[in-house]
Amino acid sequence: MTSLTRLMIALSVAILPGFAMGHDYKVGDLHVEHPFARATPKTAMTGAGYLTILNSGTEDDTLVAIEADYPRVMMHDSATVDGIATMTQMDGVTIPAGGTVSFAPGGLHVMFMGLNGDPLEAGESVPATLVFEKAGRLDVVFKVEDSDNIAADNDAHADH
Template identity: 35%
Template structure:
């Protein structure tokens, strides 16, 4: 039989491991959950960054820009189906509606990094500044996940 003390210690360790994997940021009414990217193969010059923004406020906001030293250029992009062809285009802003969640994810809105300064290795982190119209600038750490990481797996953290 397991002792109460052993059980409680196990619960504490489980909780600590969950909080070690999740990383969240707050800016006013905005909560930014788990900003991440995938590790890049040798020679790759570009990468996408993904995250979830939850707006608990009564006022909409917009993500209007991004900035990082990890790449020569960082832009907001959207992928969408156009006459049966998936296309990616730069966008000037991503709407963050009031009382809603906006996910930047593979195949949708995302941050595009061009000419990476160094290859992205699983387990590494690098800073990125999100620029919101109302909430202002928010510096986040981007966690580098495995090459094959998918958006669905990121919500399990």
């Protein structure tokens, strides 16, 4: 074994745990990448979660619900029209065959509602279940991340 090979092995061992942190999940032809939530202020009543869903199959599927241990969990879509932030509640989000849907700051997001004195804190894990019309149920964990780098979806619906 050359010293270069040794170095390469050492590097890949060092890098692998980093990949494991970008957690992902699979059910049927659906692949869910990196569910995460934004840390909230102590008094927040709602928290926002994000994830990416890839459909490698030949049929569309629909995310019809997200379940978690909060009074209500909803899917919202945000848009800014003429400088005014608006939000629409989604009954379902279609993941097109061969397509990708991203829940991301400023657009689609998961609302964890009724935090009620139990804010989302960086490093915390929020277990949830994604319910797909065809692929069925998939248990995932939303990792709560520091909010500094994540746009403020919460601010648009502090009144919920």
